[in-house]
Amino acid sequence: MATQEYEYRVDGPPPYIDPPPTELDRRNPVMKDDGRLDVDVDSSIVKYLSYIRRHSKLEPLHGAQDENDKDSDPSPPYSQFQVAEPPPFPVKLNIVIQVVGSRGDVQPFIALGHELQKDGHRVRLATHNVFDKFVRDSGLEFYPIGGDPAELMAYMVRNPGLIPSMQSLRAGDIQKKRKMMAEMLHGCWLSCIEPDPVSAAPFVADAIVANPPSFGHLHCAQALGIPVHLMFTMPWSTTKEFPHPLANIKNGRGSGTEPHVANALSYSVVEFLTWQGLGDIINEWRDTLDLEHISFSDGPYLAEILKIPFTYCWSPALVPKPADWGPHIDVCGFFFRQPPAYTPPAELDEFIRAGPPPIYIGFGSIVIDDPQKMTSMLLEAVQKSGVRALISRGWCNLGGPEAENVMYLGDCPHEWLFQHVAAVIHHGGAGTTACGLVNGRPTTIVPFFGDQPFWGDMVSAAGAGPKPIPHRSLSVELLVEAIRLCLTPEAQAAAQEIAVKMKAETGVRAAAASFYANLPVHKLECDLIRGQPAAWVYRRKNTRLKLSKVAVEILASHLRIDVRRLKKNETRKIVIETLRWEPITGTVSAAIGVSRDMAKAAADIVVKPAKAYRDRLKVTSSDPGANQPVQALDLMSRSPGMEGYIASSKKSKTRDCMTLTTSMSAASASGVAEFFKSYAGGFVTIPYAFTEGFRNIPHLYGEEVRDIGTITDWKSGTAAGARAVVYGVVDGVSDVFVLPYKGAQQEGALGAVKGVGKGLAGMSSKLFTATVGMATYPLQGIYKSIWTSAKPNTQRSIALARHAEGSYLAAKARADGIDDQVVMNSFETLIHNNATGRFLDLPGTGKDGFVGV
Known part of the structure; x- marks a missing residue:
């Protein structure tokens, strides 16, 4: 996590009362017919994933009674960024927001985009083509990434868990979904460097915000060398407090696995199976970005290993932040957009006024196989409950015979509609759930897939509605019972209590502040023009300058800099290495x-x-x-x-x-060239893996292994080889004496004997690593340098795109009256004084330089 540049003061949140423990914490989950993945903690796959976690860079898993947990302070229920107006971020960035999902998944990010726009950033929302008008009408730039959300929704309804049904296999759904995912990955990359499809204004991303199902975010950020921040409406980070929303946990008879450890392992299982299905597609796509393949064992855990910043956009009044989530993970509150200006049609207005408040029933973007059957069930339940109802047609096009107490709706903003209903019944999308609760409406959730059962459990645990009714189990009787429970005073009071807490939250603003706190300001800002992001690093003699796209184009056009001295400014360098646990595997x-x-x-x-x-x-x-x-x-x-x-x-x-x-x-x-390249690469890759395996042997018996640095080129490879020699000799010899002494202190004579064994093993592995590493680590560095120089296409396309945007922005600056001479004079002053890292206010341009040009 980047060093925080600003102090965000917490003005005390409203009084917070912890909700009662949820059923997810209390019960021993069993397999239900809701499409979630059945995770048996005694299965071989769970044991394998547990082994990976023990011997990787991931956080260790402990049981509920771990001593470290007893003394640790619980996470505060409210985000530290819950403030009215934190300081704006000083650098104005190009931010691309990548979203895969339904309209309900896209809508919260429109609210975030508006918030970022208010701070002066250029925001592009990249999502499915069908949302073009929806996004552009909201005032954000749009980039189409392909993919059909209706087809994705239909697939998810047919296959709610991660294992495809025979129906899907026969219909060829898997191949279609994989092809669609390849299309969307390519679209995500283009959204980072392609001009606007409508205005043709050049665009190169300076930062990426994404939801996890877009899958391309981390890899695009690695190719560009820019920060990435994940945001989502369902738990996606490992925690011991509750299982993954897509998993049902089964503890076998006599299982020694702690329930909290099983909860955490459920996240590994879901990530593992997701990578198993998409890993080859992602690696093939990484080839087109000139990036190396990611190993099967590392792929599922990339975000967790790299500690990618994560913001969850749900209310801590409903689900507080788990105590085992680190500072790079935040829970900021639901994202609510500004309510759209809306005047209801006369027919709708008359229906609402004609009697007591109706209930709302709708399933949004869900695609149902038999909408007529669903409509008949809803109508019968409404009649038996004696209520009035507004039924949203949605993507499944619900509709039936006209009735005096029922009205069918087309597109109508929930922000307005939910103020005029008595209760809401829906599929359990996070956005719809939030909108109902913030308006104090009791909620019944009929989940179809994904995180929808999770939100149903949370609403039920808070007392604001009944237990969720899986759509496969839905019946007239259950629906009638749910409607009657939602209309009770107890459910109404619980919903109102949640609404009071949610209205005091600043979800979107807090998420923006969380995003800013994880950005490296010292690497992002141009040394020459205040407020502009630095796209390039320029070196001359003892001078190193970070320069924006505009600064480079102005200086280059007047021959003040040699563009061959420019290098890409990597504000967040992402290095993905395969971890070798021991020499054999x-x-x-x-x-x-x-x-x-x-x-x-x-x-x-x-x-x-x-x-x-x-x-x-x-x-x-x-x-x-x-x-x-x-x-x-x-x-x-x-x-x-x-x-x-x-x-x-x-x-x-x-x-x-x-x-x-x-x-x-x-x-x-x-x-032929690829064949010989792979053959020659094997002479480097295999000995390097063997050496790394030996270096990591002490991990197997619980000892720390010294970090020799990340190898990215021949220089870092040479440095790593030198460290391996020094650390190997020094640590290998000292272990023979230090480890027996430590063992004796901890376990007496038996510990001393164990220490002798560990010391001898450590000396052997470390001296061997020192001997072999002096050759293999430099060779790995040379291989990395050759790999980079042999695959220049992606970096060349990034450079061309940045130059194009720089020319475009420089032309706009000149049209607005900015004098090139001001930039050149400041550049010469910096060079002359060797004043690197110092920001200048440019004469004639105001405090913020070219900001706003």
Whole structure:
């Protein structure tokens, strides 16, 4: 987590009373028919994941009675950023918000985008094409990433858990979903560097905000070297307090697993199975970004290992922050947008006024297989309950016969509607749940998939509604019972109590402050123009300057800087390394990876030319003159004036043949090059994995291993090799004496004997690492440098996009009367005084330099 640059004072939140322990804490969960994943804590997969956690960089899991837990202070129920107006962030950024999901998933991020816009940032919301008008009408920039949310919703209803049904397998749903995910990953990358599709204004992201199901966020941030911040409406970070919302936990007979440990492991299971289904797609996409593949064991835990900042947008009045979440995780409150200006149609207004407040029933973006059956059930329950009802048609197009006490609704903002109803019945989307509760409306949740059962449990535990009714179990009788419970004074009072607490929260503002607190201001701001983000680092002699896109284009246009000295300013460098636990599995896994790459490259020698041939056939088949019969050409050749045309056609065919041959040869050569690259890489990768495995042996018996640094190029590789030698010799020799002494202090004579064994093992592994590491670590650094130089396409495209935006912004600055000479004079002053890191107020431009240009 970046150093916090501002002090955010907490003006005491309203009195907070902890809600009663939820059922998720009290009960021993069993498998239910709600589509969630059944997690058996005694299964081999859970034991395997538990082993990974013990021997990785992840936080250890402890039982409920862990001594460290007893003395630790619980997390405060309210975010430290719950303040009215924290200081605005000093640098004006290009922020892309990447969201995958339904309209309910997109809407909270529109509220966040507005909040960031108020602080002067340029905000682009990247999501499915169908939400183009919804986003642009709200005043935000939009970028389409592809994917069909209706199809995703239908898939999730058919497969609420992570295991696909036979119906989905027969329908080919899995392949469609994987293809859609590949499309969205590509769209997420383009959303970071492509110009606006409407205005054509260049755009390169300086920071990324995303929800976890967009999946491309971390990898885009790694390629760009920029910060990424995750935000979501359901728990996605490991905690011992409750299981993952997509998991049901089963404790086998005689299981020794603590319930709190089982809760935490459920997050590992969900992440593991998600990566199992999408890991190959993500790694293939990373190839296009010139990034190395992520290993099978590290992929599920990337955000947790790297401690990516995470903000949860739900109310702590409903679900307080778990005590085992670190400072990089925050719970800020629900995101509410500004209520849209809305005048109800006369028919709706008359219906509301015609009797007691109706109840609301709607399932939003959910796609139901049999909407007629669902409508009939709803109508019968409404009649038996003796209530009036507003039924939202939604994406499943609910609708039936007209009735005096029922009205069917199209699109109507919940912010307005929920003020005029007595209770709400819906699918349990986080946004809809929040809107109902903030208006003090008792809530019945009919969950279909995802986090919806979780929110149903939370509402029920708070007393603001009945237990959730899974849609497969929904019946007229259960619905009638739920409606009657929602209309009781007790449910009304509980909902009102939650509403009072939620209205005192500043969810969107707190989330923006949380986002700012995790940004490295000292790396982000231009040294020359105050308030602009630094895209480049310029070095000359002893001077190192961080320069914005505008500053570089102005200085380069007047030949004041050599653009060859520019390097990308990485404000958040993300390095993903495969952790080798010990030498045997480390070496075997590396060998398997090299063999896999060699096999793929060997296949590409044949596959790529065949693909080039097929692609060429598609082009020629689309040309109406490409496949004319020979007889027709003969006939045409005898016609007067056609000799030149035929000769031209023959030349064209010859050129096409040569082009096809060239492209097929190039494709085959590419496969050959990849094969030898994988073969040569194996001579570095396998010994490096073997050395790392030996270096990490002390982890196996609970000893710490010294960090030798991250290897990113030949310089860091050489430094790591030197540290490995020094640490290996010093620590290896000292362990023989230190570990027996420590063991004797802790366990007496037995501990001393164990210490001797650990010392001998440590000396062997560390001296071996020192001997081999002096060669393997520098070689790994050289390999990294060659890898970077051999795959320059992505970095070149980033540089071109940044230069394009810089030219565009510099032209706007000049049009607004900014003098280039002011920038050049300040640059010369900095160079002359060697005043790196000092911000200047530029004469004639005001306190904020080019901010707002």
